[in-house]
Amino acid sequence: MIKRCALVVTYNRPKLLVRCLDALVNQSLKLDAIIIIDNGSGIETKIKLKETNYIDKNVNDYNDKYESEIDSIRNNINIHYLSFKYNKGPGFAFYRGVQLFESLNYNWLWMMDDDGFPDKGCLFNLDIHSKKADFLNPVVLDEKKTDKLAFGLYDKKKLVEIKTKDDAIKSAENGLIHGVANPFNGTYVSRRLVNEIGFPQHEMYGWGVEVEYENRAKKSGFNVVTVAEAYHFHPESRVRQVSILNGKYRLNLQTNSFKNYIDIRNRNYIWYRYYGLSMNIKYFMAYFYYFVSKNKFRSIVLYIEAAIDGVCAKWNKEKRFDG
Structure with a gap:
């Protein structure tokens, strides 16, 4: 049964x-x-x-x-x-x-x-x-x-x-x-x-x-x-997405650094493990382009740290960004 x-x-x-x-x-x-x-x-x-x-x-x-x-x-x-x-x-x-x-x-x-x-x-x-x-x-x-x-x-x-x-x-x-x-x-x-x-x-x-x-x-x-x-x-998704380069890329933008760090780290972990490093590089360039265009240079630093942690499977660092 x-x-x-x-x-x-x-x-x-x-x-x-x-x-x-x-x-x-x-x-x-x-x-x-x-x-x-x-x-x-x-x-x-x-x-x-x-x-x-x-x-x-x-x-x-x-x-x-x-x-x-x-x-x-x-x-x-x-x-x-x-x-x-x-x-x-x-x-x-x-x-x-x-x-x-x-x-x-x-x-x-x-x-x-x-x-x-x-x-x-x-x-x-x-x-x-x-x-x-x-x-x-x-x-x-x-x-x-x-x-x-x-x-x-x-x-x-x-x-x-x-x-x-x-x-x-x-x-x-x-x-x-x-x-x-x-x-x-x-x-x-x-x-x-x-x-x-x-x-x-x-x-x-x-x-x-x-x-x-x-x-x-x-x-x-x-x-x-x-x-x-x-x-x-x-409920409808609360994650803000932006499209760049005529819709070629859709980028997630969370509401704070804590959520952004986790989202970026985990996505990079998934991309590296299941799709290969080329996917990580492609999206790094897309996010870099977006952040530079908006003068969000601190976001670039956070992205790089989170992406490296994702590729290297480094966990438990998210608490640094909480609050």
Whole structure:
């Protein structure tokens, strides 16, 4: 019998977490379990989970250890709630969640953050294609403009951008768009894949850990697909992008040095590991051109440091830029 488990990573967003959990327990294809990884949230999250019957343990009995696990049952679905004392970043939270899944008796894992939530038929529509791929993603729609994608996709086979729900359906072949995904937004992976490629790389801390996992799956020979009629809702991307050289390059610009350092380091790590040094050089020239044109010389220094750290896989330096 196939057993399916969801994984939700949360940090100080109790209302959004419960919205996501409610969507999970009401899926048309029933889940067997939900893993909640609480990445160092305050007591409000535990109170909300207790009030909504997602955990049974009295919050006043919650211990002060670094990591504590509470098991309960909701709607005949096993709830595994794992809470950290400190925020270790989303990368570690997904790492620990996949690690917990691997130790339990479930066959498929469905991964997401707390600020997204799946359509009622999302799991069913993913699962009907589970014999065709081991890494399946829904189309991730803007929660406010539900005909539009929250992040967008690029169909490498047809060389077209996918910006809307209709675009996704048109790009699909037998219901699937091959080779692209918005990972960790309703991503559905098999135990076979986890056993083969391991866990998300927690040293990356955050932004980019999901892209690395997708690339690792591809490199190991697993099919990565987006299911055109499976839908997951999420806020529109908050990352600012600029296009330069007549749209040849799109550059991410995060909101502060902490996020910029992590984004640049992790992207350079991924480019070097999966696409070769030429990709790092190409994007260094693109960012250099942009920063010089805007007289942002400090940004050049940060980029060089982060890029070198990414290529050399030097981790844990992001705290220097926090705050």
